[in-house]
Amino acid sequence: AQSVTQLDSQVPVFEEAPVELRCNYSSSVSVYLFWYVQYPNQGLQLLLKYLSGSTLVESINGFEAEFNKSQTSFHLRKPSVHISDTAEYFCAVSPNSGYSTLTFGKGTMLLVSP
């Protein structure tokens, strides 16, 4: 079985400041990792994913995450946030073989203020 821990339920930052949202996972098998973003009253949108290859993955809107196998982490970072980045961010994990459902963390609310 897998589990995901998002240590921060809420992260307040000022606009143009850097941010890091933390995600740690536990699994007895190799995994795929995902970050999803959810704006109010909307569904989840995939922000970025790690399936294989380079451990640093980037999204088109400036977010990046690094898969660290030894620390079982997949932290999300952005060097300069915008007001429009205010949203709930969910980290998720899935085994990379066999077939299984996604396991989500509890989410981190990113609050960007002027």
Next chain:
Amino acid sequence: DTEVTQTPKHLVMGMTNKKSLKCEQHMGHRAMYWYKQKAKKPPELMFVYSYEKLSINESVPSRFSPECPNSSLLNLHLHALQPEDSALYLCATRPGGVNTEAFFGQGTRLTVV
């Protein structure tokens, strides 16, 4: 087409009503999911259909009844719901047999009065 379309977007129903939620996709994905999401919580898995067959039921009360009429459609039939069933109901799809990302619909905001 990379969209998962859910209808209706909003639904208010009484505790004696019968209603249905609909989910449609044209990506050829063979795994389809229903999730329930309460405010400030992660999505909670309800049902999984794999190749149009129910493969996972997470001990969901029988007042929720899923149906997969074909590979593009997923329904959730609702009957005799309780106010605590009010939530955002999300549909998601994945390619069958691989654990890559799930694609989510925009959800149906359900209010039970």
